[in-house]
Amino acid sequence: MRTIQINRYGKTDRLTIVNVPLPKPPAGYVLIKNSFISINPYDCLARQGKMWFLEGFRFPKILGAESSGVVTEVGAGVTGFETGDRVVVLMGRRGAYSEYVTVPESCIVRIPPEVKLEDAATLPVAGTSAYDAVHQRASVVAGVRVLITGAGGSLGSFAVQFSRLVGAEVTALCRESKIEAVRDLGATEVSDYRKYDLNKSGKTWDVILDCSGVLKFSSARSYLSQHGKMIAVLPGPSAMTQQMISSKAQKKLKVLFGNPTAEKVSRLLALVRNRSLKPLIGKEFPFDSIIEAHQLCESGAAIGKILLRVD
Template identity: 30%
Template sequence: MKMRTKMKTARIHEYGDASVIRYDDVPRPRPASGEVLVRVAATSFNPTEAALRGGLLQAFLPLDLPHTLGWDVAGTVAEVGADARGFAVGDRVIGRLDGAGAAAEYVRAPVATLVTAPASIPLTDAAALPVAGLTAWQAVFEHGKVAAGQRVLVNGAGGGVGGFVTQLATYAGAEVIATAGPRSAEAVRRQGADHVIDYTAAPVGAALGGPVDTLLNLVPLSPSDAAALAPLVRPGGRIVSIATPIEPPADAGVTAMHMVARNDVAQLAALVELVDAGVVGVDISASHPLTDLGAIHRLSEVGGIRGKVIIVP
């Protein structure tokens, strides 16, 4: 079957609010050497993409405009470029595309960024894994060094990263205390949290019942909220934040860091294995067509999203 020469994309031609997202017809790309062309089954929305669209990340992540959105990709190999080894036409793949571009019907992807998609879940759902899953893996295992027998506080467990963090910390054997609002609490329990604290009802510290070994913070915080969380970690413990940095007192004996996740295909492949083993589930809260991406950006900016939202071209 002959593929069309044009494809739909969601692009920005300038920085700004969600109204700058445009749905353009553009030429379908061809894979370069070392690349494959992926027919996109789905991408997923990550809140950082709203900051990217708004120009807040220009200092360290400048864009060539127009820019096609979408870091996560799940799809099927449609064409193989020269010297692109490891995948064949028809293979189901997922990956994190640091150059973005997955909010489209097709995307070029270096084979070095892709792994075989999970066999046990729909291919569209697998689009939720790369960015959020890698962030969670690195927060839990690399930086948090979560291990069996520890008490771990997951602050912001109801978000897309939070679901994976909760499951991976549980898999590591930790006692997981998770904060979540009323609409996310049940999902967080299903993901393995031993205790769920409703942060809308009382201060986290009052409901915690003693210090924790590790605090994994996944949400933006006010200075006062960040300061209130720092003392909840015991001396010798760790604080890892993917959002607002949390600085413990200098004499607290606590290791604190602010992390930015990197692309790592070995870790992504390990996540796929855990999904296929039934250890890690993928919680898709909603699925939308590509032309709803602007609405999803607006909803995210007012706190209206739970879990992972996938976008289907």
């Protein structure tokens, strides 16, 4: 089988496709033939070496946190799945960039027949992170005023929908090229982030969801209502540092670290099945085009999620 590896940190040319033996699932594990592999910003940061403190320096590494596919073999003791089942795969931080993957039975979720494989592949990282931000960290309810940055990306597009589903008033900021797509998701107001002047808007928000990773709390705090809070859904170093050193930031700024679980993914699959949630997929690349997929992810130009298609 083919797998995508990096042998050291660096630019996109570090991504190489190699042939490795097809794994055999041990007891309690399943073998899945991937159909779609999701590309996440973390994958690019990890490949660049910016997440070395989590990833370490042992190579080769196989990146990728999530995928969808079909079970082709089950190990001894597996009772919940069988050959032919369509499943979402939760890989943790790495390992999905392969034609086949082996994971414990507890790390896959059956996909309802009404849900497409490509839609299912978008849910474990961006979907559950946005859900946690809206429902757990921010406790968004009807009538709450929410500002979402990076609304045209995978995280932001989910955050817009989850906020809309509970009846929040959503102001969404994104690139001009993504405005129509974000408006179709139900945002109350959508603007080009380059042209929208927060100072001149005269508005404050009860919740600011930073899905861009670049909004500084020092700039955003003046746009929060009295009891408002900012959630760094895609936290950059600035957000993490400010929360650690500032007592005021600790009260108003919350940093979210994703924790995908099978239960959360099942909940989101149900929303997709009943058409309450629409995964936004910007582009699909063939497996061989991993370099181009990473380049697009780094550019920030993709609308929604980027996927690798495994033929």
